[in-house]
Amino acid sequence: MEYLYVRVSVFGVSRADLRTENPLTEEDIRSAYAEQPVYIDKDPKSVTVTFDDAGPVCTYFAQRPADWAPQSDHRR
Numbered sequence: 001m002e003y004l005y006v007r008v009s010v011f012g013v014s015r016a017d018l019r020t021e022n023p024l025t026e027e028d029i030r031s032a033y034a035e036q037p038v039y040i041d042k043d044p045k046s047v048t049v050t051f052d053d054a055g056p057v058c059t060y061f062a063q064r065p066a067d068w069a070p071q072s073d074h075r076r
Contacts, residue, residue: 001026003047003060005068010056017069029060 002023009015029047030040037052049058 001062003029003062005061005064007059007061007065008056009059011054012057017065024060 002025004020004023006018006020007015008018026042026047029049033040033049039050039052041048041050045062047060049060051057
């Protein structure tokens, strides 16, 4: 599965919605965080990366979430 949409949440309060320029695979995501203290969980629609030190939560989506911020559809 390929992931184009990324949601970064900080303490569950602030968030940023981003669209990747190129699709990412689960392997791309896992290798990007290989040396970081993170937990990686996968479900049928997304991959979530949670940092061990209460840092941001990054969720990678295959499809655009319904509550996606409209201004975030521009490719980064």
